[in-house]
Structures are given as C-alpha cells and as structure tokens.
Amino acid sequence: MPVTVPYARYSSRSAHWWLGRALGELIRGAGLAKTDVDGVCVSSFTLGPDTAVGLMQHLGMSPRWLDHIPMGGASGVVALRRAARAVQAGDAEVIACIAGDTNQVDSFRNTVSQFSRFAQDAVYPYGAGGPNASFALLTDYYMRHYGATREDFGKLCVAQRDNALNNPHALMKKPLTLQQYMDARPITDPIHLFDCVMPCAGAEGYLVMTEDRARALQLPFVRIRSTIERHNAFPDDPIQFRGGWAMDKDALYAHAGTAPEDIDFLETYDDYPVINMMQFEDLGFCAKGEASAFVRQHRFTIDGDFPFNTSGGQLSVGQAGAAGGYLGLVQALRQLTGTAAATQVAKARLGMVSGFGMINYDRGLCSGAAILERGASA
C-alpha cells in the first residue's frame, strides 16, 4: 500500500519527520514488523546534513540494503528500478522507498541558490529566477519552434486541476478555468502563475517485494512490466527540446511487449506544462513537435480519453521536493490497486509513470519511466 503524508504549504518540522512518518505508515499499513523491512531507499533535498545513513539511526532501522537517490523528479522511478533489482538479486526482501521534504519559510531560496555547482556559477547569478527562469527559457524555445500556445498549456493545467478536486491531498482546492489561467500574472515570460508549482512539505512512500511475499502478506500489488532511466541525454542539443525518454522509449515498450495505445493512464513529472508536452512526444504518444495537436485532440481528466496526472499532479497537488518525484508513481500504484478513490480511472490495467529531474545547469538531466500492470490478485 503506498502512502502519502498529507502535504502542507509550510512546515516547521524537519525532513526527518516527514520521512519518518511515511515509513511508519508504510510499515503499519502493511502489517509488518519494523525489522521485516531490510532495505530502504531515500530521496530528499532537505535532509542535510544527514544522508540516508543518518536517517537510519534517527529512525532506528538496521537495513542490509540502503540507497540514497538524489535525482529529484526522477527519484520515484529510479528508486523502483534499484529496489526491484535488489529484491530480484536477493539483497533485500522488503524495501521501503520513501521520499520527503520539508518546506520552511526560507528553505526554497536556500535549495535553489545552492542547488548545484553549475547552477551556482552559471545560472543563479543571472536574476536568481530559480527553476521558473530555466523553464521559461525552455518554454520560450519550445513555443516558438513547435507552435505551442498558452492555451495548450492551459488545457493541461485546467484538466489537472479538475482531477485534483477529486484528491483530498491536493493543496489546490479551487477550480481553475482556462480564462483564469490565461489572465494570470506573468512570472517569468512566457511562464505565468498557473504554470508554476507551489513548493510545499510532504512525503510519499511505497514498498517493493516479490509477488509471493505480497500475496503472503495479503497486500494488493502492482507488477513492473518495464522501466528505463537515462542521465544527461542529448548533451549537444543547444537547448532542451527533448528528454532521455526519446533515447529509450523503444526499449521501454519492447520489454513490456506493449505500445503507447495500450496505456490506460499516464502520470508524468509536471513541474511546468512544457515538460508534459515533451513527455507526450518522447514517450511515443505523439511525434516530436505534435504535442500541441495531441493536447487539442484529447481530454485529460480522470474520465477523459487520455487520463493524465490523475492526482492533479504537482501543478495542483503541490511540489513536495523529492516527494514530487514520487507523486506520479504512488498515484499509479493507487490506480492499479483500485485504491485511487475518487480519482480512480475505470478499468485501469496498464499505467505509465514518467520522471524528470535535476536542472543542474540549463536543462533537466535525469529521465525515467515505468510501465506498471495491475497485480493479478488486486
């Protein structure tokens, strides 16, 4: 059973509190003893000065397998890959994958100003716009080259907000109309208010184990059909108009023995709408440059013909740091275990989750995706 520790705009707690709560709820929810969890995988931006190691002593855990994945929005998918391999190889039997961050009133500025060496040397001194500025440049290029319009981005944002209204964890509780989207104030041209995610505190988690173990514990489960990851893809592109998925999507579908049309719903990493468009293209749902047409042809709500970011995505749920990289994965697990409540997509059998992370300098470096299938007993 995946868990979500309900998000908060600001928190005076530390990341340890959020991660600890996620782990506690995972263990209690699965009916496990703490010692049954012999593997842990952690992602967090605000855990410093601790790493996953320090967190284990903090939480009194003694895992025989431990990983720390600093890959931002790709963390959820990458953690799943690492954990599944560890279980397959016998390095651990039950692995808790957790991601969480706090958001203190000034922590976002600190995270952004010290995000990476390249960012410190070559991006932050240029207006200190943070991710808004980096994505504004990508968006500017993408709109001009492929003819995407603000209305196209707006359609996705509005659909995600509709989805979020069915998700009690979403921080955005008010409906959003296309007119409101269009009328919003500019933040970093061409990015406007509703193109931006709201940083918040929160945590997400899930367990990875063998199918036999899940059955023995009588837990609903999801099967991994295929996964990919890629880092620093296409380094010679002058500006990012595609992500690593474009290198690996054929392998992703071939390994799963599926095609894009078999996918019942898609959960992408959506810190800005432009990156959703790139994922539609690079994951094979439409050709390069045709995401705008794709957006105009489909409906993205839970009951639409292309259910998309069914929790509301980060744009409407909130961006809880590294937990944002788990949001789509946890939501997909809910969809495929029939526990998505009001956000449930009817007859969801095969879902895709995609991750994207780490604007180290001028572009996002990490990409990953997974095709997941509803478990037989669920």
Next chain:
Amino acid sequence: MTEPLLKPRKKNPVERTRLATRPPGARSRTALGLTRAAAEGRFELQVCADCGSVQYPPREVCGYCLSEHLAWKPVDNRGELIALSTLRHSNDLYFRERLPWRVGTVKMTAGPVVVAHIHEDCAAPEGTGVPVRLTLKLDRSGQAVLHALPAKDTPNMNDAAQMRESTCDPKFRRVLVTDGKSAMGLATARAMLDAGAATIFLGDPSSWKTVAAFDKLAADPRVQVVELDVTDTDSVDRVAASIGGKVEILVNTASHLRDGGILGRKDVILARDAMEVNVLGLMRLAQAFGPGMCFRAADGSNHAVAWVNVLSIHALAALPSRGAWSASMAAALSASQTLRAELRGAGVRVVNVFPGPIEEDWEQLTPPPKLAPAAVAKAIVKGLQDGIEDLYVGDIAEEIRERLRDNHKAVERELGQ
C-alpha cells in the same frame, strides 16, 4: 533602443536612502577564472589543450575528452540568442529591486551554451537565433557575469539599467579628484567632464601655489574646488563632512614621487613622505569617504560606484632607483586590496590603475616612452565605462605585467640594473 539616461533629479532629503544589496556572489574557485578575465576586460573561457573544445560552465575536466588540461584563453565571443525570458520575479533581494530583468540562452559560435544577462537592445529570437556578442563584466558582487550585447553597438547602450549595474560610467556622476593640481589630476578631471560627469570636486592640496591650468578648470561651473591635503586628517575629515555624501566616484591622484633608493641616505624622511601621501593618505581618504560611499551605493541611477587608485606598475615590481617610492606603491596596492574587500560588501568597486612612467614634473629624468596624463585619464574613463577593475596603461606597464607572468625573477634583476 535604450532610452538615454536622464540627469538624476535632486535627491529628496525626506525619502529613505535605498541601501545596497548584492547579486549572488558565491562561485567555485575554478569559476573565478572568469572573474580574472573580467577584471582586466578580457573575454576568456577554458579551452581543452588536448581536444580544443571550449568549456562552459567552468569545469575541472574537459566535458568532451576528460582531459584535465584546461587553460583560460581568449575565445570568439559571438553567439546566437536562442531563448529569452523577462524575469518578473526573483528569489534574490538584489534582483527583486531591479525587475523586470532579461535573461536568455546563447549558443556560442565557439561551442558552449551560456545563460546570460540580455541587453535591452538585443531583439527577441523569432524563428532563428539573434546574433549577439558576449562580454564578461563584474557585477556588484565583484564576480564575473556574462552580458549579451547586440551584434553592433547601439546608441546609449551603456545607459541600459543592466549595463549601469555592471559598469561604473561617470555619466551624471559626481567625481572627487583628490589632487586636482597635478598633471594627472587635471587630466582626470577634464576626462571625467568629457565623459558626462555632473560635478567635479577638484582637490587643492596647495592653495599657496598658483597653477594656471587649475584656475582655468576651476572656472568651469561644473567644477567645485575643495582644499584637500591627504596628509592632514582634519583636512580630509572637513572635506568629507562637506561633500562626502555627494561623491559617487573618487579618483585618488594624490601622489608623492621622488628619486632615490634606500642605501644612499642616512634617514627615512623620503620614505616617510612617500608613505604619508601614497599609503596613509589613501587610508585617511578611505576612512573618511568609504562609509558614505557604501551608504549611497544603491541610491538612484547615479549611486556611488567606484574608488580609483592611480598607482604605478612599480607597485608590482620595485624600481630600485626609486626604491622608497616603490615600497609606498606596493604598500598602497596592498591597502587597496583590503579596501576592495571592505567596499565589496556594498558593491562599490575599487579600480587600481597601473600606468608606466607619466610625462610630468617629477618624472623629468625618466627616459621615454612616457604616457601623456591625458592618455592615462582617458584609459581610466574607458575602464570605468567598461567596468574594469585592474587597468594596465601603456606599453611599459603591459610589458612589465607580461614579463612578470613569464619570469618575475628576470624582472627583478633587470629593473635593478
């Protein structure tokens, strides 16, 4: 096109003075290679000695062939602006106060892709990129940043708000020339007026001496004479109390230059006199004018911006025939480095000028080539307009600078002959 800067209105004394903030100044040590180039007005990036590829952002190891042999070299500064954004929000206080602010992505002809400040006269990219020139400048934190400028110069381009932040243009600023009676001081004052300075406070260290050129300059309505003796703390304090709040650029031309080494005499009077003017004078001025300039370092478009020390190339390498004076130059350079650190908190730039020999009374016996004071003054103005921090003026200065890099022991031996 950039609107020409308007003459700043008289300050409203009731309004609170905006205090100085600084753009983000943290850099890796390697990235300070950009700062070294910018300080002298050069455009340099790292170039791989093995595969020749140009690197950016600054790296430890070549991003193409993994060679560790990366050298800072002049590179082609042209590029194409391929993406543009106008920030209307910033996480940093300095930029928040200066929004909107243009940034963009430039694909350099030399290879790398850079994020840069984008001059307001650069057109927005349409279907294709827009040609631009990149330049390295020091921002108010004292660190190097890349500015993209239009491919060809445009009218008033140095008046753009972004440029005004990274340069120290004398236009509409009030300038104190500490010794206005020396050849160097007179030339500096004239050059500042020609560059559009609003007012020159012309220091007079010797009211008992009549200098015709000084009197002629003093008749200009933009020039205000102040009696200023940098060896007298009271005198310095009096002037600071009177005009300290108005000085936006201070050029320290006070100088004491005499021939003579160290062994040739039985006293240190010559050395003490040189130190009194060249070193302690600088410190007195700093204590009297520094705090006021820091306070006004973000006060309007003519905020306090630069402190210029006219030193000598012999601050870096002693000329034994003028040994006591050389020691005072080296001491003044050292003091200026401390001053630079102390003023950087407010973003006031310390500019050090290292000329070779100058055509003036006390260098009568120095063989040519000698620099005309007007040429040095012109270089100072140009350096301020370009935002340069270390200025080597003239062939001799540049040659000594080059030879010091090559073999400083050779310079030491040869200057001692």
